[in-house]
Amino acid sequence: MKYMLLIYSDENVWAEGEQERCYQDSVKLTQDLQAKGQYLGASPLQSVATATSVRMRDGKRLVTDGPFAETREQLGGYFLIEAEDLDDAIAIAGRIPAAHKGTVEIRPLVELTGLPPGQ
Amino acid sequence: MNESLQMQRQVDAIYRTESRRVFATLIRLLGDFDLAEEALHDAFAVAMAQWPRDGVPAKPRPWLVSVGRFKAIDNLRRRTRFDASLAELAQQLDAQPDLPDDDLEDDRLRLIFTCCHPALPQEAQVALTLREVCGLKTEEIASAFLLAPPTLAQRIVRAKAKIRAAGIPYQVPALEDLPDRLDTVMQVIYLVFNEGYAASSGPSLTRADLSGEAIRLGRLVLELLPDPEVMGLLALMLLQESRRQARTSTTGDLILLSDQNRELWNQEQIAEGRSLVQQALSSAQVGPYGIQAAIAAVHAEAPDPAATDWAQIVGLYSLLAQIEPTPVVHLNRAVAVAMRDGPQAGLHLLDEILAEGDLAHYHLAHAARADLCRQLGETAEAKASYQRALDLVKQEPERRFLESRLRELV
Known part of the structure; x- marks a missing residue:
């Protein structure tokens, strides 16, 4: 099964250099997952201050500054993985370096047919 | 007529002892709770038709599993006309070899761990365990928890949907996860017990049954997974349950331990609880349930409060x-x-x-x-x-x- 692991944390709790180390450790994890054929994609996201929200209403496009929801913890990155089952996905989520600071939300994917292969 | 009545009794007895085990195995084979329940009922329907003619098979359990599985494949094939994806599942099932008898035992443990998976809300863990492991009816569980049956039914439906969609596995957890996961199982069992024990007024009869179910669950888990803390939990429940008759007055008021009539304590439960406590304490890894059980055992040993x-x-x-x-x-x-x-x-x-x-x-x-x-x-x-x-x-x-x-x- 495919799972999206969404990493939420308070952007302000990361000390200088800490985030950099977290990125490096995360890259190691992706390489390990790749070796086991479980890696589909991953990336940190730029700060929520860079977020822009778009919605179409009555044929009009509304563009606003900011994230979908103002919360204390923000979406800061993701892993897209192939896992045996939820227990396997939980085990991988526990290995994400950012799980020590924030929360990893695990969401199984709806597997649509007809999607082109990703790059 | 007499013979058919006898056969009916025999099938009923087999249903009581084997249906939950057969069900647990069918879930593993079919990968779906609802499909397994249907297959279980089909298997017993076939048994009712065949056994009076051919006699009860030497090993009813594998017989029921096998018939249930074939019935499920049949059902899937019939539905295939409407849903092509089921054809593949039916084919997969057909290709599976029959499993040896001794593999069937572990399935109830798988079922317990799936029902008590931490990815499910605790109230759903409780409802699912009572429904699928204990085989209680939705109405029975609802009345014991003072809920409307549709509320409870919805809880179970949602939990099953999450098991399917989120890929909650049907397996005993890996060794490194076992202590944590066993904690969740014990929490569910103790919660069911307390729900039945703490209720001292109102429709108390149905709620007392919950304590009985919790003790039964404790025995089952201990039988399948002999762990000192499970032993401690079972002992704790037995020792608390032993005081049931003594802890409320005829007017429904709570009677403190020191004021209870100790003649009313159930000596059989005390004896079993004490022996389990001794076993639990003699293992190196005694935990909170074991210690609480030991405290309850010390109380139980005193013939009067002053002798504690x-x-x-x-x-x-x-x-x-x-x-x-x-x-x-x-x-x-x-x-x-x-x-x-x-x-x-x-x-x-x-x-x-x-x-x-x-x-x-x-x-x-x-x-x-x-x-x-x-x-x-x-x-x-x-x-x-x-x-x-x-x-x-x-x-x-x-x-x-x-x-x-x-x-x-x-």
């Missing part, structure tokens, strides 16, 4: 406080110290605990303090603490108890 071995109880609470340093454990330890060394020593400890602030809003802490002050003859202090406890108490029988104590002081 308070020194041993204090020692056990000290051990418990090391593993679970919660304010309530410290409070219980202070009360035990008061029983061992006198009210002054207990009050000294209790005031230290209250000064920490965590128990400032816990009525039992103030009630305990009031009781110790009363024994020391400090009437004004006792009154103030009873009043504080009364301000915080929420349950009616406890309020009546505190009010009567306060009146005695005046």
Whole structure:
């Protein structure tokens, strides 16, 4: 099964250099997952201050500054993985370096047919 | 006629002993709770038709599993006309080899761990365990938890949907996850037990059944996974259950341990509980359930309250406080110290605990303090603490108890 692991944390709790180390450790994890054929994609996201929200209403496009929801913890990155089952996905989520600071939300994917292969 | 009645009884007996095991195995084979339930009913329907003619098979369980599986494949094939994806599933099932008999045993343990998966909300874990592991009907569970049946049914439907969609596996957890996952299972069992035990008024009969189910579950888990803490949990439940007849008055009021008629305690449950406690304590890894059971066992051993071995109880609470340093454990330890060394020593400890602030809003802490002050003859202090406890108490029988104590002081 495919799972999206969404990493939420308070952007302000990361000390200088800490985030950099977290990125490096995360890259190691992706390489390990790749070796086991479980890696589909991953990336940190730029700060929520860079977020822009778009919605179409009555044929009009509304563009606003900011994230979908103002919360204390923000979406800061993701892993897209192939896992045996939820227990396997939980085990991988526990290995994400950012799980020590924030929360990893695990969401199984709806597997649509007809999607082109990703790059 | 007589013969068919006998056969009916025999099938009923086999249903009682085997249906949950067959069900657990069918879930593994079919990968779906609802499909498995349907297959289970089909298998017993075939049994009712065939066994009177051909006799009961030597091993009914594998027979039922095998028939249930073929029925499920049949059903899937029939539905294939409407849904092409089912054809593939039917083919996969058909290709599976029949499993050896001894593999069937572990399936109930798989089922327990799936129903008590931490990715499900606790109320759903409880409902699912009672429904799928114990085989209770939705209506029975709803009435025991004082819920409307549709509410409970929806809880179960949602939980099953999450098991399917999120890929919650049907397996006994890996060894490194086992302690945590077993904790969740034990929490569910103890919660079911307490739901049945704490209810002292209202439709208490149905709720007492919950305690019985929890004890049955405890036995099952212990049988499948002999762990000292599971042993401790089962012992704790048996020792608490042994006092059921003695702990409420005819008017539904709670009777304190020291005032209970010990003749009413169930000696059979006490004997079993004590023997389990001894086994649990002799293992190196005793945990909170084992220690609480040991405390209950010390109480059970005393023929009257005065004969209670308070020194041993204090020692056990000290051990418990090391593993679970919660304010309530410290409070219980202070009360035990008061029983061992006198009210002054207990009050000294209790005031230290209250000064920490965590128990400032816990009525039992103030009630305990009031009781110790009363024994020391400090009437004004006792009154103030009873009043504080009364301000915080929420349950009616406890309020009546505190009010009567306060009146005695005046």
